[in-house]
Amino acid sequence: MIDSLAKSHEAWIAGADGPVQDLRQRSMEAFETHGLPNKRVESWKYTSAAKLARTPFIHDAGVLFEALAGSVVGSNALPGAAAEIVLVNGRFSEGLSRLSGLPSGVRVRSMQAYLSEQPDLDRLETGTWPALPNAARTTLGPYRRSDSQDGQPAAKRPESAFHLLNTAFLGDGIVIEVGPETILRDPIHILHAMVASEEPIAAHPRLVIDVGRHASVCLVEHHVGTGDGPTFANLVVDARVQASARLEHHLWHELDDTAFHVQHSRALIGRDAVLEHHVAWLRGGWGRHDLELRFTEAGASATCTGLTVADGSQHVDHHTWLRHEAPHCTSRETYKGVFAGKSRGVFNGMVHIANEAQHTNAALSNKNLLLSDRAQVQTKPELEIHADDVKAAHGCTVGQLDRAGLDYLRTRGIARPEAEGIMTIGFIIDLLDEITNERLRDVLEDRVRARLNELSGVRG
Amino acid sequence: MLTIQDLTAEIDGTEILKGLSLNVGPGEVHAIMGPNGSGKSTLGKVIAGLEDYEVTGGSIAFEGEDLAELSVEERAQKGIFLGFQYPVELPGVSNTYFLKTALNAQRRARGEDEIDSFEFLKRLNAHMKLLEMDSRYKKRFVNVGFSGGEKKRNEILQLLMLQPRLAILDETDSGLDIDALRIVAQGVNALRGEGRSIVLITHYQRLLDYIQPDVVHVLSEGRIVHTGEASLALRLEDEGYAGILGESA
Numbered sequence: 001m002i003d004s005l006a007k008s009h010e011a012w013i014a015g016a017d018g019p020v021q022d023l024r025q026r027s028m029e030a031f032e033t034h035g036l037p038n039k040r041v042e043s044w045k046y047t048s049a050a051k052l053a054r055t056p057f058i059h060d061a062g063v064l065f066e067a068l069a070g071s072v073v074g075s076n077a078l079p080g081a082a083a084e085i086v087l088v089n090g091r092f093s094e095g096l097s098r099l100s101g102l103p104s105g106v107r108v109r110s111m112q113a114y115l116s117e118q119p120d121l122d123r124l125e126t127g128t129w130p131a132l133p134n135a136a137r138t139t140l141g142p143y144r145r146s147d148s149q150d151g152q153p154a155a156k157r158p159e160s161a162f163h164l165l166n167t168a169f170l171g172d173g174i175v176i177e178v179g180p181e182t183i184l185r186d187p188i189h190i191l192h193a194m195v196a197s198e199e200p201i202a203a204h205p206r207l208v209i210d211v212g213r214h215a216s217v218c219l220v221e222h223h224v225g226t227g228d229g230p231t232f233a234n235l236v237v238d239a240r241v242q243a244s245a246r247l248e249h250h251l252w253h254e255l256d257d258t259a260f261h262v263q264h265s266r267a268l269i270g271r272d273a274v275l276e277h278h279v280a281w282l283r284g285g286w287g288r289h290d291l292e293l294r295f296t297e298a299g300a301s302a303t304c305t306g307l308t309v310a311d312g313s314q315h316v317d318h319h320t321w322l323r324h325e326a327p328h329c330t331s332r333e334t335y336k337g338v339f340a341g342k343s344r345g346v347f348n349g350m351v352h353i354a355n356e357a358q359h360t361n362a363a364l365s366n367k368n369l370l371l372s373d374r375a376q377v378q379t380k381p382e383l384e385i386h387a388d389d390v391k392a393a394h395g396c397t398v399g400q401l402d403r404a405g406l407d408y409l410r411t412r413g414i415a416r417p418e419a420e421g422i423m424t425i426g427f428i429i430d431l432l433d434e435i436t437n438e439r440l441r442d443v444l445e446d447r448v449r450a451r452l453n454e455l456s457g458v459r460g
Numbered sequence: 461m462l463t464i465q466d467l468t469a470e471i472d473g474t475e476i477l478k479g480l481s482l483n484v485g486p487g488e489v490h491a492i493m494g495p496n497g498s499g500k501s502t503l504g505k506v507i508a509g510l511e512d513y514e515v516t517g518g519s520i521a522f523e524g525e526d527l528a529e530l531s532v533e534e535r536a537q538k539g540i541f542l543g544f545q546y547p548v549e550l551p552g553v554s555n556t557y558f559l560k561t562a563l564n565a566q567r568r569a570r571g572e573d574e575i576d577s578f579e580f581l582k583r584l585n586a587h588m589k590l591l592e593m594d595s596r597y598k599k600r601f602v603n604v605g606f607s608g609g610e611k612k613r614n615e616i617l618q619l620l621m622l623q624p625r626l627a628i629l630d631e632t633d634s635g636l637d638i639d640a641l642r643i644v645a646q647g648v649n650a651l652r653g654e655g656r657s658i659v660l661i662t663h664y665q666r667l668l669d670y671i672q673p674d675v676v677h678v679l680s681e682g683r684i685v686h687t688g689e690a691s692l693a694l695r696l697e698d699e700g701y702a703g704i705l706g707e708s709a
Contacts, residue, residue, distance in 0.1 A: 408548035411508050412562035412618065413536035413569065422561065426552025426601070 001057045005202060006032060008059035009168060023121055028168035034161045046346045046378045047288055047317040052260050057202035057232045059169055060089040065195035066096060072193050072226040080439060082186035088193050090203025091172045105182030111173035111206050125167060127238055127266055162262045166236045169204035180212035187218040187440060194259060196227035209239040211247045218248040218437060225256040232260040239267040241275050248276040250440060255284035257312055264290045271297035278435055279306040280444055281316050282451045288317040295329035305431045306335035309451050310343035317346035324357040336428050337368040339375035340455040347379040355386040364394040369427050371455060424452055461486045461657045462626055467518035469506045476502040478682035486655040491668055491693060494679035495701045500661045501545055504630040508542035509535045522626065537569035539625030543632050547611040550602035558602045559584065559621050566622065587620040591647050608635035616647035627651065628659045633667035645670030665697040680705050
């Protein structure tokens with residue numbers, strides 16, 4: 001993959017120059033030096049990138065598969081969405097998107113358009129945002145843990161291979177800016193359609209979301225696939241939730257079993273701001289999601305849920321890093337996984353509470369249900385607490401369906417497969433109830449039920 | 461209705477039922493009493509078909525059909541209901557959803573249409589009223605956080621909603637205060653008649669003050685050792701199991 005992508009990259013950037021080109025070139029060189037993570041790296045211990053590395057992915061250098069994407073786009077449209085944004089293999093498709101319903105306070109541009117204007121390249125490279133009020137210049141580093149000293153978060157750490165690769169292919173994606181006090185109730189639907197072709201296609205879209213003070217917005221990022229053959233999407237999503245703003249961010253995965261997916265989602269949460277982050281990983285092949293949240297000012301809060309339903313040889317890895325850096329912030333993180341077939345799950349949840357983050361209230365939980373003897377889960381919650389007056393709780397479980405419960409349902413005439421389905425839904429239903437937007441909750445519940453109905457079952 | 465002949469059953473190699481025979485006719489209420497460890501609960505679970513127990517001999521027939529090859533759910537679909545001594549908690553499964561799913565699963569198995577939602581709610585409300593259950597129990601997860609008495613009442617609610625042909629109630633009276641006992645008995649009595657049979661498994665006589673049995677059996681060491689009329693239960697209360705068992709030995 002490295003060779004094929006390096007070749008693609010060379011061809012793609014040839015003949016142009018300028019600061020964006022420099023950034024791409026620099027990032028590609030750094031990526032090639034860095035290489036893909038291997039299992040000796042602690043945070044990649046249970047997730048092997050070997051199969052990804054063996055697949056000769058090329059960058060989709062501008063062939064838009066819009067015609068092919070059309071059907072998958074139509075069938076996945078979100079009813080009631082304020083706008084439909086469609087990216088096909090990482091590229092913004094104007095023809096398939098619908099932006100007309102957005103209020104004037106919401107500005108949506110393609111990353112390509114943004115790059116042609118006056119892009120903040122420093123931000124794109126390092127995740128640096130202009131200073132929030134009452135805070136120093138704030139930097140979001142790529143995922144890395146245990147790099148803090150005396151409770152101080154590390155600064156710039158541009159060393160995640162996938163992150164570098166995304167920057168190397170910085171070319172398209174979406175920039176969403178929500179002006180101060182703009183309230184948008186209906187969700188913005190961002191549909192990422194990966195269309196496979198004869199050659200393995202890679203996409204590296206970048207999303208930037210900036211929610212102004214006292215503004216409120218809901219995004220549904222939805223990953224779907226079509227066509228035969230492997231695809232690789234490698235995303236970076238940077239969000240900022242300014243003072244007293246609210247961002248509800250949903251991430252739905254319904255990719256094909258030949259899809260590779262890597263995503264680094266980061267957010268800065270400002271004073272009294274609220275982030276709701278809900279991941280539902282329902283289908284796909286091999287995937288890794290890194291969620292990194294920084295509570296940069298007092299009163300920031302986040303509710304994060306993650307739901308994984310995996311079957312066959314699916315591999316889903318969630319790494320979360322909640323960085324409490326200011327006092328009186330709250331985080332509640334609940335991840336649950338249902339694993340059938342010979343699927344694999346990895347969960348690693350780090351909650352870091354810096355010494356100035358007094359009165360933090362943080363709860364982290366990861367619960368897993370194994371429906372098959374061949375499914376496996378590795379789970380590890382971690383707390384790193386430097387402040388002395390905080391409330392923090394964590395826990396994780398791995399178990400099977402309760403036999404007594406199954407028997408009970410069966411004595412009421414419910415056949416075993418249906419009984420298993422009822423108990424599995426029962427296991428995850430409280431996660432759905434964390435979603436405050438009832439319409440989205442219901443849409444998701446339908447999709448989750450449909451997925452659970454196809455699982456290979458307990459004996460799988 | 462229910463014909464059991466020379467039934468033997470074991471769990472993990474330990475024989476619990478040792479040649480038990482029992483006949484329950486349509487519309488009859490039988491009480492099965494006996495000391496702890498006599499095999500009362502095992503009998504209920506074996507009739508329901510729970511797989512923890514292995515039937516090693518004898519037969520169970522329900523309405524003339526041998527049950528040996530039928531699964532737990534198939535027996536339930538044919539109209540056998542087991543009220544649990546310790547009802548199981550089902551986190552994340554609402555009571556209403558559970559009842560409706562069970563009822564419809566049974567109806568489908570019998571080739572009937574699924575129940576109309578309005579009709580379902582009408583019945584649910586009526587039965588809950590009879591059992592003096594607050595309507596919040598509709599939305600609550602099955603048995604989760606219920607007190608012992610609430611769980612038993614919830615068993616009777618299922619009984620009334622599912623309207624089985626044969627109800628086996630395993631120590632439904634245990635853990636109930638006198639008011640709850642009266643309410644539970646009211647629920648069971650509401651099911652009586654129309655050819656429905658009831659087997660009450662109980663340790664104490666007091667439930668039988670509220671539900672008058674037609675026949676009382678005494679179970680000891682995996683066999684029925686004594687069968688009599690309702691007055692047998694009163695004698696048991698007076699003389700204790702030791703007295704009755706001493707006589708039969």
